[in-house]
Amino acid sequence: MRALVLRDFWDFTVEERPDPVPGPGEVLLRITATGICGSDLHGFTGENGRRVPGQVMGHETVGRVVAVGPDSGTATLVRGQLVTVNPVLACGTCRHCAAGTEQACRQRRVIGVSAEISAAFAELMTAPLRNVVLLPGSMPEEYGALVEPLAVGYHAARRGGCVADDRVLVIGGGPIGQACVLAARRMGATKTVVTEPSAPRRKLIASLGLATLDPRSDDLADQVATMLDGPATLVLDAVGTTGTLADAFACSDLGARIVLVGMASPQVELAAYRVSTDERTIVGSFTYSASEFQETARWVGTAPPELSRLIEARTSLDDAPAAFTRLALGDSTFSKILVFPGGPAAQAQGARE
Known part of the structure; x- marks a missing residue:
C-alpha cells in the first residue's frame, strides 16, 4: 500500500509499505478520506512532541470494509460497508471503561498518535472491530471523516453541561471550535457566539448561521454580553492559551463553566482569584467516550446540511505534503482539508474497493 510517512519533522514522503493484515478481532479498511487535524499539523512540525519520524499519522477517517480478521465473534460487517473509526483504544476492562468513560482509561492509546500503529494517512489500515462504527451508505461518504472532530466538540459541550438556556461563548473558530458550537446548537443552545481572529x-x-466576533476588539467583553444578552454562562475554549483563558474570564458571568478543550499551550497562567471569588468552574475535555462517538456518527449519518461547509479543500496523498507545508507556514486559510489516498475523486458516492 501507499502511505504518507513522516520521514522527519517538516518532511513527509509517500512510500510503499506492506499491506496490513487484520488479526483476530480486527477489520481491514480501504481508506476513502482522512482529515488533517491541528494535532497532525503540530506533529508534522514537531511542536507537540506527540509524533515521531517514521510514523504514519491520521485519525479523522472514513473508509470501506475490505475484510474482517479471524476470531471476530458475531461480527456482521461485510465487504464494502461504509465505516468510520473511533481512534481511542481503551483496555475495555478497567473501571473507567466499565463506566463508559473510555477516554479516561489509563492504558488508552490513540490511532494516529501512537507511533507503533500504522494509521489513516494511507490506502489501507486495520482497526479493532469494537472501534469500527457503521455509517449509512446513503450519506455523502466524505462526511465520515468529520465524525471524530465533531465528537470532540460534542464531548466538550457535554463536559460543560450545556443546556438550552446557556449563553455560550466558543473561543476559536477552527474545526474544533466549529464542532463545539454545532454541538451546543444540537443540545438546544440558541444564544451562541464564536470569537475568531481569522x-x-x-x-x-457565519455561513452556518452563527454569530462571530474578532477577539482583538477592545470592547470584546461588552460585545459578547450584547450579543448573548449577558455575559457567557458557558465558555468552550477551543484554543487553550493564557490569552484565550483571560478572554474566557473577561467575557463570562459569575459562576460560569469554562471548558478547556484546546491544547495550543502545554502550560497556561490564569487569574486564580477569578476562579475562586467568582466561583467559576474550569473543566478539562479530551476526546470523547465510545457512546458519544457513536451518537455523533448517527447524527452525521443524517447528513446535516451544514456539514458541506466544513470541508474546504480536498487533496491526494501525493499532494498532501505540500498541503501540510502550506498550513504550517500559514499560507493556507482552509480549516478542514481531507486527504484522499485514491485522489479526491474517491469521494464519489458508492465507491467500492
Whole structure:
C-alpha cells in the first residue's frame, strides 16, 4: 500500500509499505478520506512532541470494509460497508471503561498518535472491530471523516453541561471550535457566539448561521454580553492559551463553566482569584467516550446540511505534503482539508474497493 510517512519533522514522503493484515478481532479498511487535524499539523512540525519520524499519522477517517480478521465473534460487517473509526483504544476492562468513560482509561492509546500503529494517512489500515462504527451508505461518504472532530466538540459541550438556556461563548473558530458550537446548537443552545481572529474562518462560521466576533476588539467583553444578552454562562475554549483563558474570564458571568478543550499551550497562567471569588468552574475535555462517538456518527449519518461547509479543500496523498507545508507556514486559510489516498475523486458516492 501507499502511505504518507513522516520521514522527519517538516518532511513527509509517500512510500510503499506492506499491506496490513487484520488479526483476530480486527477489520481491514480501504481508506476513502482522512482529515488533517491541528494535532497532525503540530506533529508534522514537531511542536507537540506527540509524533515521531517514521510514523504514519491520521485519525479523522472514513473508509470501506475490505475484510474482517479471524476470531471476530458475531461480527456482521461485510465487504464494502461504509465505516468510520473511533481512534481511542481503551483496555475495555478497567473501571473507567466499565463506566463508559473510555477516554479516561489509563492504558488508552490513540490511532494516529501512537507511533507503533500504522494509521489513516494511507490506502489501507486495520482497526479493532469494537472501534469500527457503521455509517449509512446513503450519506455523502466524505462526511465520515468529520465524525471524530465533531465528537470532540460534542464531548466538550457535554463536559460543560450545556443546556438550552446557556449563553455560550466558543473561543476559536477552527474545526474544533466549529464542532463545539454545532454541538451546543444540537443540545438546544440558541444564544451562541464564536470569537475568531481569522476573517475567512469568521465567514465560514457565519455561513452556518452563527454569530462571530474578532477577539482583538477592545470592547470584546461588552460585545459578547450584547450579543448573548449577558455575559457567557458557558465558555468552550477551543484554543487553550493564557490569552484565550483571560478572554474566557473577561467575557463570562459569575459562576460560569469554562471548558478547556484546546491544547495550543502545554502550560497556561490564569487569574486564580477569578476562579475562586467568582466561583467559576474550569473543566478539562479530551476526546470523547465510545457512546458519544457513536451518537455523533448517527447524527452525521443524517447528513446535516451544514456539514458541506466544513470541508474546504480536498487533496491526494501525493499532494498532501505540500498541503501540510502550506498550513504550517500559514499560507493556507482552509480549516478542514481531507486527504484522499485514491485522489479526491474517491469521494464519489458508492465507491467500492
